[in-house]
Amino acid sequence: xxxxxxxxxxxxxxxxxxxxxxxxxxxxxxxxxxxxxxxxxxxxxxxxxxxxxxxxxxxxxxxxxxxxxxxxxxxxxxxxxxxxxxxxxxxxxxxxxxxxxxxxxxxxxxxxxxxxxxxxxxxxxxxxxxxxxxxxxxxxxxxxxxxxxxxxxxxxxxxxxxxxxxxxxxxxxxxxxxxxxxxxxxxxxxxxxxxxxxxxxxxxxxxxxxxxxxxxxxxxxxxxxxxxxxxxxxxxxxxxxxxxxxxxxxxxxxxxxxxxxxxxxxxxxxx
Numbered sequence: 001x002x003x004x005x006x007x008x009x010x011x012x013x014x015x016x017x018x019x020x021x022x023x024x025x026x027x028x029x030x031x032x033x034x035x036x037x038x039x040x041x042x043x044x045x046x047x048x049x050x051x052x053x054x055x056x057x058x059x060x061x062x063x064x065x066x067x068x069x070x071x072x073x074x075x076x077x078x079x080x081x082x083x084x085x086x087x088x089x090x091x092x093x094x095x096x097x098x099x100x101x102x103x104x105x106x107x108x109x110x111x112x113x114x115x116x117x118x119x120x121x122x123x124x125x126x127x128x129x130x131x132x133x134x135x136x137x138x139x140x141x142x143x144x145x146x147x148x149x150x151x152x153x154x155x156x157x158x159x160x161x162x163x164x165x166x167x168x169x170x171x172x173x174x175x176x177x178x179x180x181x182x183x184x185x186x187x188x189x190x191x192x193x194x195x196x197x198x199x200x201x202x203x204x205x206x207x208x209x210x211x212x213x214x215x216x217x218x219x220x221x222x223x224x225x226x227x228x229x230x231x232x233x234x235x236x237x238x239x240x241x242x243x244x245x246x247x248x249x250x251x252x253x254x255x256x257x258x259x260x261x262x263x264x265x266x267x268x269x270x271x
Contacts, residue, residue: 003033003088007080007267008119009066009260010073011140011226011233012111014181015193016173020124021181022073022115023136024263029074030063030270031081033089044075044106048082051102053090067256069148071206071227076112079103080267083117088269096266097129109151112227119266121181132178134264137186138221138235141245142258143212145230149205154228157201166196186221186237193222193235208232208255217247 007029012022031045036059040046045062049055062081066074083103087094096117100110107113110124121133177192179185203209206229213223219240226233236244245259 001033001035003085004030004270005033005081005085005088005267006030006270007077007084007116008073008263008265010076010112010115011071011142011224011231012073012109012115013195013198013224013227014177015199015222015224016170016177016195016197017111017123017192018170018174018195018198019109019111021122021174021177022111022124023121023140024115024119024266025072025140025142026261026263027066027072027258029066029077029081031085032061032063033085034059034061045078045082045085048079048103048106049086049089050082051105052083052086052092052099058089067144067231069150070144071149071225071229071231072142072144073112073116073227075151076103076107076116077267079107079113080116084267094268097127100124100129101127115266117266120262120264123178123181132182133184135184135262136181136235137184137189139238139241140260140262141234141236141241141248142226142256142260143208143232143234143248143252144256144258145208146254147205147230149229151228154202154205157205158198159201162197166200170195170197190221190235193224195224199225202229206230206232208252211252217244217251219244 009027180189
């Protein structure tokens with residue numbers, strides 16, 4: 001037996017969509033499952049596989065292309081790989097919501113995992129995936145520094161309470177974000193990229209955010225912290241993405257600049 005499955009990177013929150021909005025990106029991890037014998041039952045992807053069925057007698061080769069602990073959903077992708085592979089080996093349809101329920105026992109947060117499983121732009125609520133679009137109105141260009149940030153560390157920086165004014169501001173922007181994703185409006189989408197619930201507290205671990213917002217590059221619609229950071233996503237007018245990518249590479253020579261695109265597909269069999 002040889003089964004190859006791939007799962008995409010994701011960027012979560014998208015500004016005001018804290019813990020509920022995420023987008024699948026065209027950057028992929030992969031696993032190849034064979035009948036050559038299990039090597040590491042403690043691997044996160046193998047543990048995800050065994051949420052669906054036993055891994056006895058199976059071998060797993062994982063190929064990691066998504067930067068780890070950079071806010072691009074690397075752990076969600078690995079979990080998605082295991083879940084989808086487990087479903088195929090078990091002969092079951094890899095329904096994203098069913099797999100999300102199983103995967104949350106390992107991931108804990110639904111946003112990244114939902115987009116990794118379903119593809120496109122997703123909103124999550126109460127374990128349900130609301131897939132609102134195949135694409136978003138802006139091209140995501142990722143600024144990926146060498147530094148890493150653990151999700152638990154980033155979450156620990158968040159306060160238990162926020163000022164009422166900040167909550168009201170963010171609720172309004174979150175509504176605009178959802179409307180922008182669903183409608184494809186650049187203007188409405190851009191208005192939803194500002195946040196006062198999580199980004200102000202995570203900004204010290206994502207210093208590129210302040211730099212980009214202070215001097216927006218050519219064609220920028222806005223900038224957001226990707227997941228827990230430290231990666232920052234610059235959202236750009238599609239016809240100006242190339243120029244913006246070059247400009248960002250020149251401005252930040254020590255940072256990996258990834259000109260990405262949305263993936264309308266989630267985790268599934270490798271093509």
